[in-house]
Amino acid sequence: MKSTLLSLLAAAAFAQPPQNLDFENGDLTNWKSLIRENGEWLYTEPLPNRHEVVTGIDDNWIGGVQTVEQYSAKVGNDTPGQAEAIEYYVESDNDSFLLYHYSAVLDDPWHWDAERPRLEVSLTANGKLLHECHLQRIEMTDSLGPLETQVINNRKIRFSERRAGILDPGQPGNFTLRFATFDCGLGGHFGYAYLDAALLPKIQTVPFCTSDPIELSAPHGFRSYHWSTGETTASVRVKPQDGTTYKCEVVPDFGCPAILFFQLVKSGPEECRQMMHFFTPNADGYNDRWNPPWEKGDQRCLITNRNGMIVKLLLPQESWDGQIDNQPAPQDDYWFQLISSGNVRTGHFALKR
Numbered sequence: 001m002k003s004t005l006l007s008l009l010a011a012a013a014f015a016q017p018p019q020n021l022d023f024e025n026g027d028l029t030n031w032k033s034l035i036r037e038n039g040e041w042l043y044t045e046p047l048p049n050r051h052e053v054v055t056g057i058d059d060n061w062i063g064g065v066q067t068v069e070q071y072s073a074k075v076g077n078d079t080p081g082q083a084e085a086i087e088y089y090v091e092s093d094n095d096s097f098l099l100y101h102y103s104a105v106l107d108d109p110w111h112w113d114a115e116r117p118r119l120e121v122s123l124t125a126n127g128k129l130l131h132e133c134h135l136q137r138i139e140m141t142d143s144l145g146p147l148e149t150q151v152i153n154n155r156k157i158r159f160s161e162r163r164a165g166i167l168d169p170g171q172p173g174n175f176t177l178r179f180a181t182f183d184c185g186l187g188g189h190f191g192y193a194y195l196d197a198a199l200l201p202k203i204q205t206v207p208f209c210t211s212d213p214i215e216l217s218a219p220h221g222f223r224s225y226h227w228s229t230g231e232t233t234a235s236v237r238v239k240p241q242d243g244t245t246y247k248c249e250v251v252p253d254f255g256c257p258a259i260l261f262f263q264l265v266k267s268g269p270e271e272c273r274q275m276m277h278f279f280t281p282n283a284d285g286y287n288d289r290w291n292p293p294w295e296k297g298d299q300r301c302l303i304t305n306r307n308g309m310i311v312k313l314l315l316p317q318e319s320w321d322g323q324i325d326n327q328p329a330p331q332d333d334y335w336f337q338l339i340s341s342g343n344v345r346t347g348h349f350a351l352k353r
Contacts, residue, residue: 018090021197023053023071036083049077050084070310076181076192085180092169097258099200100165101221107189108156117191120180123167136165136255164221166258207267208240216262220308222250242266278350281322289319297340304335322351
């Protein structure tokens with residue numbers, strides 16, 4: 001990532017590389033859909049307005065919530081008295097965390113906590129929780145989590161946008177990741193959420209080419225960050241030395257913290273030569289497009305900004321003209337993930353104007 005800011009939304013060594021874990025197919029392929037009836041979860045085909053994939057600003061009670069990535073799953077709706085879930089089966093080698101981002105919209109009924117609308121995130125093995133941190137309950141109360149509130153038609157609507165959570169499998173094995181939304185237990189209030197998931201390597205290798213300071217960055221959306229440098233921001237700048245390792249503890253609003261490791265490695269001359277550090281899309285005919293360092297077998301390239309938002313998806317041999325939704329992208333640092341079957345290569349570059 002630039003000046004080497006590090007993108008942590010990268011797949012790592014899971015036994016089987018998960019396909020469409022991040023919904024970037026634009027659908028729920030490989031995800032299972034569920035509804036809850038009479039206290040039991042039942043599998044079903046994805047139901048309209050209950051299990052779907054959306055993009056951009058979605059229409060809702062508060063005038064539009066930013067979905068968490070280019071494509072996000074929307075689980076639930078504003079019809080009270082329902083519960084929905086989606087789940088994904090993963091085989092873990094325990095080399096990666098499961099990172100998720102969410103935007104939640106919850107109708108606050110002033111009930112007891114157990115009866116409030118909520119989002120639950122769980123990781124189970126053979127239907128059982130292996131650790132208390134594998135069940136994370138997200139509810140918008142006055143004492144839990146950052147939230148905003150709007151009163152609409154005498155209803156207190158609480159919402160939290162683009163927050164992060166993290167799950168550590170803790171051991172190799174087969175796991176089921178589930179996102180579930182619950183409406184009010186008494187049937188009169190609703191809750192729904194926008195969701196995205198990704199693999200996050202526990203140890204991230206960060207290549208560098210020069211002695212210039214580089215930037216390391218943990219994923220956006222956590223409550224707090226604690227670096228081994230003593231800093232408490234999401235990103236830090238360090239002077240690179242080959243073999244140096246930095247660590248960052250990320251603390252979510254709900255659930256348990258995790259420690260990320262960043263291992264700096266000096267790249268060789270050939271690798272550095274292939275890295276394109278900047279481009280200048282000013283229509284002068286020189287260096288106007290950014291070309292990913294494509295290799296045989298690459299399937300796509302995701303470009304993200306410094307907040308982790310995906311701004312462009314490229315297919316093999318495509319390049320980027322510096323536009324986002326037909327508008328010039330701001331001069332800034334950007335990061336990329338080149339994805340192939342079973343492998344992700346990351347890097348960074350700058351857009352200069």
